[in-house]
Amino acid sequence: KQEVTQIPAALSVPEGENLVLNCSFTDSAIYNLQWFRQDPGKGLTSLLLIQSSQREQTSGRLNASLDKSSGRSTLYIAASQPGDSATYLCAVSPSGGAGSYQLTFGKGTKLSVIP
Amino acid sequence: NAGVTQTPKFRILKIGQSMTLQCTQDMNHNYMYWYRQDPGMGLKLIYYSVGAGITDKGEVPNGYNVSRSTTEDFPLRLELAAPSQTSVYFCASSYSPRTNPDTQYFGPGTRLTVL
Numbered sequence: 001k002q003e004v005t006q007i008p009a010a011l012s013v014p015e016g017e018n019l020v021l022n023c024s025f026t027d028s029a030i031y032n033l034q035w036f037r038q039d040p041g042k043g044l045t046s047l048l049l050i051q052s053s054q055r056e057q058t059s060g061r062l063n064a065s066l067d068k069s070s071g072r073s074t075l076y077i078a079a080s081q082p083g084d085s086a087t088y089l090c091a092v093s094p095s096g097g098a099g100s101y102q103l104t105f106g107k108g109t110k111l112s113v114i115p
Numbered sequence: 116n117a118g119v120t121q122t123p124k125f126r127i128l129k130i131g132q133s134m135t136l137q138c139t140q141d142m143n144h145n146y147m148y149w150y151r152q153d154p155g156m157g158l159k160l161i162y163y164s165v166g167a168g169i170t171d172k173g174e175v176p177n178g179y180n181v182s183r184s185t186t187e188d189f190p191l192r193l194e195l196a197a198p199s200q201t202s203v204y205f206c207a208s209s210y211s212p213r214t215n216p217d218t219q220y221f222g223p224g225t226r227l228t229v230l
Contacts, residue, residue, distance in 0.1 A: 004157065034218070043119070043205055043221035044158075089157060102173055103219070105157030 002027045006090055006106035013080055014114050021075040021109045023090030028068050031093040035064050035075050038087045038108065047088075048075070052095065080113045087111070117141050119222035121206050127228045128196040136191040136225050138206030146209045147189040148173075148219065149181065151202040158205060164189055196229045203227070 003026045013019050023033070032051045036044040048057045048064040050073070056065040063076040077084060087110045091103040122137045140147065145166045150158040160173030164183040178200060180192040189208075193200060203226050207219040 041224075043223045044207075044219075045221070046218045049218055091157075102160050102163070103158070105159075107155060107157045 002030075002092060002094060002104045004090055004092055004104050004106035006088075006109050008109060009107065010110040010112075012112040012114060015080060015082060017080050017113075018076070018078050019080055019111070021077070021088050021090075021111070023073040023075070023106055025071045025073075025092050025104075027094070028071050029095045030068065031095040033064075033066055033073050034091045034093075034103070035062075035073075036089040036091065038089055040086075044089065077111075080111075082113045082115050085111055085113050119206055119208055119220050121204075121222035121225050123225060124223070125226045127230060128193075129230060130196060130198065132196050133192070133194050134196070134227075136193070136204055136206075136227075138189045138191065138222060139187050140189075140206075140208040140220070141187065142208060142210070142220065143186060144208035144210045144220070145186065147183065148207040148209075149179070149189070149191045150205045150207065151175065151200075152205060152224075153202050161191065161204075193227075198229050201227060201229045 005024045007022045034049045035047045038044050050057045050066040061078040066073045087108040089108045090106045119140045148163045149161040152158045159175045161179050162181040164170045170181050183189050203224045205224045206222040209219045
């Protein structure tokens with residue numbers, strides 16, 4: 001059974017710092033990996049999606065990397081801003097067969113960016 | 116586009132009561148999903164649908180039922196509410212996860228408390 005772990009569970013940084021959020025998964029047979037953002041009381045917003053054949057994806061100040069063989073992904077946020085404060089969730093999609101649509105989520109990292 | 120809408124936003128049920136959580140999407144997505152998120156946990160898939168008339172179980176389907184009579188609507192039914200069903204419920208949709216990346220679009224959630 002796939003398990004997704006996110007470290008740290010919570011992170012507090014001063015505004016302007018660069019930071020890295022970590023995600024690890026136990027089964028490397030994945031179709032893709034996604035990073036989501038969740039604001040309090042809100043739904044999830046997809047930030048970046050990396051296909052299993054890709055190594056990284058970039059969107060603005062965000063960069064996500066994927067090392068499928070070691071079961072790891074990182075989300076790099078450059079020049080953090082108070083508006084980046086949210087919970088960041090990592091999710092993987094299994095490759096092939098029935099249940100391919102089942103995303104397995106980590107518990108998330110709660111990020112606080114202090115002005 | 117309104118995206119994915121969910122009603123109600125909040126609900127308190129007594130043990131044994133029944134209710135239906137409504138979900139509608141206006142993006143003409145063929146895939147729809149129901150997740151639950153318990154405090155401090157990642158999301159777990161309850162049921163999903165790959166098109167009108169087709170539904171399948173996810174990781175935690177016990178105590179729930181779904182139907183998909185139209186492309187737009189995917190209601191989730193709780194028949195006999197139990198305290199263990201206290202959670203935040205999210206509906207999501209996506210377009211053909213195998214021909215396009217599996218970007219899922221989430222609704223704002225329904226916060227359900229069973230007392």
